[in-house]
Amino acid sequence: MSVMKIAIGADEAGFGLKETIKAYLKELGVDVTDFGPSDSSQEVDYPDVGFAVADEIARESFERGILICGTGIGMTITADKVPGIRAALCHDTYSAERAIKSNNAQVLTLGARVIGPELAKQIVKVWLESEFTGGNSGRKVQKIIDGERQYRGGLEHPDSNTCS
Numbered sequence: 001m002s003v004m005k006i007a008i009g010a011d012e013a014g015f016g017l018k019e020t021i022k023a024y025l026k027e028l029g030v031d032v033t034d035f036g037p038s039d040s041s042q043e044v045d046y047p048d049v050g051f052a053v054a055d056e057i058a059r060e061s062f063e064r065g066i067l068i069c070g071t072g073i074g075m076t077i078t079a080d081k082v083p084g085i086r087a088a089l090c091h092d093t094y095s096a097e098r099a100i101k102s103n104n105a106q107v108l109t110l111g112a113r114v115i116g117p118e119l120a121k122q123i124v125k126v127w128l129e130s131e132f133t134g135g136n137s138g139r140k141v142q143k144i145i146d147g148e149r150q151y152r153g154g155l156e157h158p159d160s161n162t163c164s
Contacts, residue, residue, distance in 0.1 A: 009035035014068030050078030
């Protein structure tokens, strides 16, 4: 059986939980690559790490990815902008299981200011152990993929320039 390859990354708010999860993954025998930050004082814009990890997942350099920020929301939004990526924000084990079984989410996002380390480890374990089997969910995931192709055709959202 091959060793699962996981990419992990965070911003400074998620640094501590990232380190906990990284150590836990290594205990489980998972091959983990850390996309940063390297210490808690390093200021990181979550989109930089989120895009880096999601891009590597989309390129199939890693099987799955874990992204952590304060709430998990920013990392989820960022990762989901990368074509082919389905990121799921999970703060309970049921959602983590369904993220794979129903949605085949390759990226798990967590909020370090929302959940504690022990729950986060349980969520990660369930997410890693869950498998996508297709069936009715396969048809629905295919519709997401088809919709992504349709809507990513270069059209700009009307309010896409409101953040400057």
